[in-house]
Amino acid sequence: MRGGMKKGKWSKEEDNLIKNHIEKYGIGRSWQGLSNTLGLQRCGRSCRSRWLNYLRPGLKHGNFTAAEERIICEMYSKRGSCWSIIAAVLPGRTDLAIKNYWNSTLKKRFPRAARSRRRTSSDSSDDTGPDLTLVVYNDDESTSTTTAPDLALIVYNEEEESAAEPELPLVVYNEEEESAAAPELPLVLYNEEESATAGSSSSHSSGVDKPVAVLSGSQLQAGLQPPPPICAPVQAGAQPSPPPVTLVKEELISAPVRTSPVDYHQTGEEMDVGWALMSPMPLSYMDPDLARIIGIDLPPIAGFEDIGSFLSFFN
DNA sequence: AAACTGTTCAACCGCATGGCC
DNA sequence: TGGCCATGCGGTTGAACAGTT
Numbered sequence: 001m002r003g004g005m006k007k008g009k010w011s012k013e014e015d016n017l018i019k020n021h022i023e024k025y026g027i028g029r030s031w032q033g034l035s036n037t038l039g040l041q042r043c044g045r046s047c048r049s050r051w052l053n054y055l056r057p058g059l060k061h062g063n064f065t066a067a068e069e070r071i072i073c074e075m076y077s078k079r080g081s082c083w084s085i086i087a088a089v090l091p092g093r094t095d096l097a098i099k100n101y102w103n104s105t106l107k108k109r110f111p112r113a114a115r116s117r118r119r120t121s122s123d124s125s126d127d128t129g130p131d132l133t134l135v136v137y138n139d140d141e142s143t144s145t146t147t148a149p150d151l152a153l154i155v156y157n158e159e160e161e162s163a164a165e166p167e168l169p170l171v172v173y174n175e176e177e178e179s180a181a182a183p184e185l186p187l188v189l190y191n192e193e194e195s196a197t198a199g200s201s202s203s204h205s206s207g208v209d210k211p212v213a214v215l216s217g218s219q220l221q222a223g224l225q226p227p228p229p230i231c232a233p234v235q236a237g238a239q240p241s242p243p244p245v246t247l248v249k250e251e252l253i254s255a256p257v258r259t260s261p262v263d264y265h266q267t268g269e270e271m272d273v274g275w276a277l278m279s280p281m282p283l284s285y286m287d288p289d290l291a292r293i294i295g296i297d298l299p300p301i302a303g304f305e306d307i308g309s310f311l312s313f314f315n
Numbered sequence: 316a317a318a319c320t321g322t323t324c325a326a327c328c329g330c331a332t333g334g335c336c
Numbered sequence: 337t338g339g340c341c342a343t344g345c346g347g348t349t350g351a352a353c354a355g356t357t
Contacts, residue, residue, distance in 0.1 A: 007326075007327075008326075008327095008351090009325080009326080009351085010325090010326090030341090030342060030343085031342075031343080032341095032342075044342070044343085045327090045328095045342085045343075045344090046326075046327080048342095048343075048344090049325085049326070049327085050325090050326085052344095053325075053326090054325080081346065081347085082345090082346090083345075083346065084344080084345065084346085095344095095345075095346080096324085096325075096326095096346095097324085097325095099346075099347085100323070100324055100325080101323090101324095103323095103347095104322060104323055104324080105322085105323085
C-alpha cells in the first residue's frame with residue numbers, strides 16, 4: 001500500500017461493491033469519488049481499470065476466436081499498438097485483453113505482422129488511409145437468425161515477404177457449417193491483370209476494383225462454384241508511395257442466408273457477440289458498388305450512418 | 316514430488332491530454 | 337492563462353498457473 005491506498009488483487013466483495021453501485025447509480029462524478037463513496041481504499045484509476053477490464057457488462061472472457069486473431073494481426077500490422085482502436089472493432093474485448101493476447105501469443109505466431117508494423121510505423125506519412133479490416137463472422141452454429149451474409153473483406157497491403165511463417169489472414173471465411181438450403185450468392189470476377197504501376201488514385205480510395213463479370217444462379221450451377229470457404233483477397237497499394245489498389249483476384253462471397261431475420265437495431269435486442277459486426281462500419285460502406293452488384297441490401301447500423309463517424313478510427 | 320521454466324493475465328506505472336477553476 | 341486534477345492509453349511488472357524435467 002502506498003498513501004493508504006490498497007493494491008493488489010481485487011476481492012469478490014470489492015468487485016460486487018463496484019458492480020452493484022455502478023449498475024444502480026452509474027460511475028458518478030469521478031472514479032476517486034466512487035472509491036471514496038464505497039470505502040474501497042483504492043485509487044480511482046484502479047477502480048476504473050477494474051471496471052473497464054473485468055467487471056463491465058458485455059465483456060468476453062473466453063478464448064479469442066480465429067476471426068478475432070485475424071483482426072488483431074491485421075490491425076496491428078496497420079496501426080501498431082493502438083490497442084484501444086483495435087479494441088473498438090472487437091466488441092467485448094478490452095484493449096488490455098488484446099494487448100496481452102498479442103504480446104503473449106500472437107506476436108510469436110505472426111512475427112511477420114509484428115515486423116510489418118515496425119517497418120511502417122517509422123514513417124506515418126506513408127500511412128495512406130483506409131486500410132480497413134472488416135469482418136463479419138458467425139461461429140455459432142445454432143444461430144439462424146439473420147439475413148446478413150457471413151462475409152468479410154480484408155484489405156491489406158501486399159507487402160511480400162517470403163512466407164516461411166504463417167501468412168497473415170487473407171481468407172474470408174465462414175465458420176458456420178454449410179447449409180444446403182442456403183441460396184447461392186453471385187460470383188464476381190475481377191480482372192486478374194497485374195496493374196501495380198497503373199491505375200488511378202480513386203480506385204485506391206475505394207479499395208476495390210470494378211468487377212468485370214458477375215455470375216450467378218444457373219451460371220454457378222453450371223460449374224463455376226465459388227470456393228468454400230469464402231475468399232476475397234483484395235490488394236492494396238504497397239507503401240511508401242501508394243500505388244493504386246488492384247484487385248488481383250476474384251472470388252467473392254458465398255454464404256448461407258438466414259431465413260428468420262432479426263433486426264437488432266429495430267428491436268433493441270442485444271446482439272449475440274458471436275454475431276456482432278466486428279467493425280463499427282456498416283457493411284454497406286464496404287463498397288457500395290459491390291453491394292449493389294451482388295444484390296446485398298444491408299441496413300446501416302444505428303449511429304454510423306455518417307461515414308465520417310467511423311473513418312476516424314483508422315486515420 | 317519437487318524444482319524449474321514458460322505462459323497468461325491482471326494490476327500498476329508513467330505520460331499525455333483535456334476539462335475545470 | 338496557468339495550475340490542478342481526473343481520465344485515457346500504452347508499456348511494464350509480477351503473481352498465479354501449467355507444463356516439463
